[in-house]
Amino acid sequence: xxxxxxxxxxxxxxxxxxxxxxxxxxxxxxxxxxxxxxxxxxxxxxxxxxxxxxxxxxxxxxxxxxxxxxxxxxxxxxxxxxxxxxxxxxxxxxxxxxxxxxxxxxxxxxxxxxxxxxxxxxxxxxxxxxxxxxxxxxxxxxxxxxxxxxxxxxxxxxxxxxxxxxxxxxxxxxxxxxxxxxxxxxxxxxxxxxxxxxxxxxxxxxxxxxxxxxxxxxxxxxxxxxxxxxxxxxxxxxxxxxxxxxxxxxxxxxxxxxxxxxxxxxxxxxxxxxxxxxxxxxxxxxxxxxxxxxxxxxxxxxxxxxxxxxxxxxxxxxxxxxxxxxxxxxxxxxxxxxxxxxxxxxxxxxxxxxxxxxxxxxxxxxxxxxxxxxxxxxxxxxxxxxxxxxxxxxxxxxxxxxxxxxxxxxxxxxxxxxxxx
Amino acid sequence: xxxxxxxxxxxxxxxxxxxxxxxxxxxxxxxxxxxxxxxxxxxxxxxxxxxxxxxxxxxxxxxxxxxxxxxxxxxxxxxxxxxxxxxxxxxxxxxxxxxxxxxxxxxxxxxxxxxxxxxxxxxxxxxxxxxxxxxxxxxxxxxxxxxxxxxxxxxxxxxxxxxxxxxxxxxxxxxxxxxxxxxxxxxxxxxxxxxxxxxxxxxxxxxxxxxxxxxxxxxxxxxxxxxxxxxxxxxxxxxxxxxxxxxxxxxxxxxxxx
Numbered sequence: 001x002x003x004x005x006x007x008x009x010x011x012x013x014x015x016x017x018x019x020x021x022x023x024x025x026x027x028x029x030x031x032x033x034x035x036x037x038x039x040x041x042x043x044x045x046x047x048x049x050x051x052x053x054x055x056x057x058x059x060x061x062x063x064x065x066x067x068x069x070x071x072x073x074x075x076x077x078x079x080x081x082x083x084x085x086x087x088x089x090x091x092x093x094x095x096x097x098x099x100x101x102x103x104x105x106x107x108x109x110x111x112x113x114x115x116x117x118x119x120x121x122x123x124x125x126x127x128x129x130x131x132x133x134x135x136x137x138x139x140x141x142x143x144x145x146x147x148x149x150x151x152x153x154x155x156x157x158x159x160x161x162x163x164x165x166x167x168x169x170x171x172x173x174x175x176x177x178x179x180x181x182x183x184x185x186x187x188x189x190x191x192x193x194x195x196x197x198x199x200x201x202x203x204x205x206x207x208x209x210x211x212x213x214x215x216x217x218x219x220x221x222x223x224x225x226x227x228x229x230x231x232x233x234x235x236x237x238x239x240x241x242x243x244x245x246x247x248x249x250x251x252x253x254x255x256x257x258x259x260x261x262x263x264x265x266x267x268x269x270x271x272x273x274x275x276x277x278x279x280x281x282x283x284x285x286x287x288x289x290x291x292x293x294x295x296x297x298x299x300x301x302x303x304x305x306x307x308x309x310x311x312x313x314x315x316x317x318x319x320x321x322x323x324x325x326x327x328x329x330x331x332x333x334x335x336x337x338x339x340x341x342x343x344x345x346x347x348x349x350x351x352x353x354x355x356x357x358x359x360x361x362x363x364x365x366x367x368x369x370x371x372x373x374x375x376x377x378x379x380x381x382x383x384x385x386x387x388x389x390x391x392x393x394x395x396x397x398x399x400x401x402x403x404x405x406x407x408x409x410x411x412x413x414x415x416x417x418x419x420x421x
Numbered sequence: 422x423x424x425x426x427x428x429x430x431x432x433x434x435x436x437x438x439x440x441x442x443x444x445x446x447x448x449x450x451x452x453x454x455x456x457x458x459x460x461x462x463x464x465x466x467x468x469x470x471x472x473x474x475x476x477x478x479x480x481x482x483x484x485x486x487x488x489x490x491x492x493x494x495x496x497x498x499x500x501x502x503x504x505x506x507x508x509x510x511x512x513x514x515x516x517x518x519x520x521x522x523x524x525x526x527x528x529x530x531x532x533x534x535x536x537x538x539x540x541x542x543x544x545x546x547x548x549x550x551x552x553x554x555x556x557x558x559x560x561x562x563x564x565x566x567x568x569x570x571x572x573x574x575x576x577x578x579x580x581x582x583x584x585x586x587x588x589x590x591x592x593x594x595x596x597x598x599x600x601x602x603x604x605x606x607x608x609x610x611x612x613x614x615x616x617x618x619x620x621x622x623x624x625x626x627x628x629x630x631x632x633x634x635x636x637x638x639x640x641x642x643x644x645x646x647x648x649x650x651x652x653x654x655x656x657x658x659x660x661x662x663x664x665x666x667x668x669x670x671x672x673x674x675x676x677x678x679x
Contacts, residue, residue: 021589022589097514118521
């Protein structure tokens with residue numbers, strides 16, 4: 001049986017939230033006519049079909065502004081859809097923002113009672129659960145102090161404690177799993193697991209794909225208000241990640257497309273912070289290609305990458321040297337080399353041509369990096385130096401630490417019971 | 422029956438607990454606390470008595486009692502409207518986080534002010550006894566004007582609280598309007614003092630009828646004019662019904678606009 005059913009749900013908002021914010025502007029609007037801008041609407045959700053079976057945990061992923069929270073608020077009954085039908089079975093506990101209606105002057109205990117009643121418990125039910133709630137929040141010492149004396153962490157803990165004691169049929173969560181200290185986060189995770197075990201329906205919104213992958217039976221991906229994919233979490237997350245890296249790659253590509261400033265090259269010395277040199281040889285059209293020769297700026301650590309750029313000789317020189325370097329976005333030099341160090345013979349250059357360097361694998365941990373390229377004289381005088389102009393990104397599911405991925409193999413051999421060491 | 426009205430009934434437990442919260446937070450955190458409720462009408466009574474009874478020598482029997490009997494229902498009315506107008510905006514976090522019928526918040530404002538009114542009534546009766554004024558059986562009729570004023574004020578406050586979400590300057594405007602309305606309402610002067618040709622105009626003001634009823638029942642120890650109260654009661658119900666209809670219509674836009 002379906003616990004949550006959405007058919008053809010659409011939701012639009014006014015562009016600026018409201019047409020007029022004061023009586024004065026409303027009167028002016030009447031006189032002058034409503035501005036185009038005030039009439040503009042943005043679509044938060046478009047034609048969403050979604051079914052969550054009872055006892056299922058569904059994860060919603062998507063970028064900021066993709067409509068995740070709007071969807072949750074529709075299911076919670078805080079918003080009403082513009083079109084479509086929505087059906088929710090059973091008591092809903094919205095953990096969208098915690099501590100709804102907490103009043104700073106009242107004590108924690110009083111706030112728990114009010115919060116519980118607002119969330120749908122009867123007064124008797126709240127009083128019966130009060131001790132459990134306070135204990136869950138770990139607030140025994142402070143529960144009779146006014147809420148204004150609480151830290152924001154205590155506020156959140158108490159709000160969460162009330163919400164998980166509602167005994168809901170459907171639980172809606174918006175990224176509140178990672179609240180409080182580690183001990184509290186673990187308690188929350190336990191509670192969450194218990195909810196799943198006893199067959200509650202859960203709708204979970206998260207930016208963290210890992211959270212969705214770990215907890216959810218099914219996942220959907222919202223993109224600008226449209227349901228782009230639905231299915232097993234790992235599949236949906238793969239599609240989502242792929243789209244995200246394509247999007248990032250497109251953004252990064254814009255840095256490469258910016259035309260080089262010839263003035264900076266002609267004028268010797270540091271005319272521009274990201275490009276300098278005496279200008280005998282100029283570097284242009286820098287790009288990174290993947291193994292298929294497609295321009296791309298997001299890579300996995302194991303992929304081969306080809307760095308390509310063109311050169312133009314303005315005044316012929318003897319023994320030019322080409323070089324490149326990989327720099328982390330905080331300025332850490334990771335690797336730098338040139339044709340002279342690599343003992344690569346540079347042929348007669350002619351008036352123009354192309355240079356290609358193939359890197360078998362970047363073997364870097366996930367993060368943002370730059371590739372610097374340069375052509376200089378044998379004594380190091382730069383003809384053209386491009387620094388921190390060309391960003392690229394490494395994406396990796398593994399959250400390793402450090403700078404580079406060092407290849408390794410594990411072997412664990414327990415001693416004693418016949419294991420060979 | 423509108424959905425908004427059913428919600429008012431369904432949420433009565435929350436309503437009670439929010440009224441309790443409202444009163445509790447008002448009296449906690451201020452040194453004068455509970456006394457504050459009485460202090461405001463008492464000070465007004467003293468000042469108005471000084472101005473009108475002593476300086477201007479208006480000849481009305483037991484003028485301070487007369488003024489106090491009119492001030493109490495007026496303060497109930499005006500403080501309900503003033504605190505009620507911003508109630509939905511002030512509870513924006515609530516409206517945005519959980520499904521919550523906003524008319525409850527207006528009802529909290531009006532009800533909390535009613536509690537203050539009821540708590541101040543015995544004080545008035547004590548003054549009357551000290552002054553030697555008779556306390557009549559008409560006192561037993563008080564629930565009638567109270568009920569009418571409650572419904573009337575609640576209707577207006579619901580409308581105001583929702584419109585304030587969109588038009589934030591409404592509250593300042595309201596404070597000014599209430600001052601004007603106060604002087605058009607016979608709190609400081611008895612209706613009998615108003616020249617005959619203006620009597621009809623005076624009675625167009627529902628608050629004039631209500632305040633006069635309270636003064637009659639308390640200070641005058643006589644039965645309030647039911648002929649005047651009946652149409653005000655009908656008006657109150659109409660305003661209330663209109664407000665609930667508006668609440669049904671505006672309800673869903675509120676969470677998006679706050």
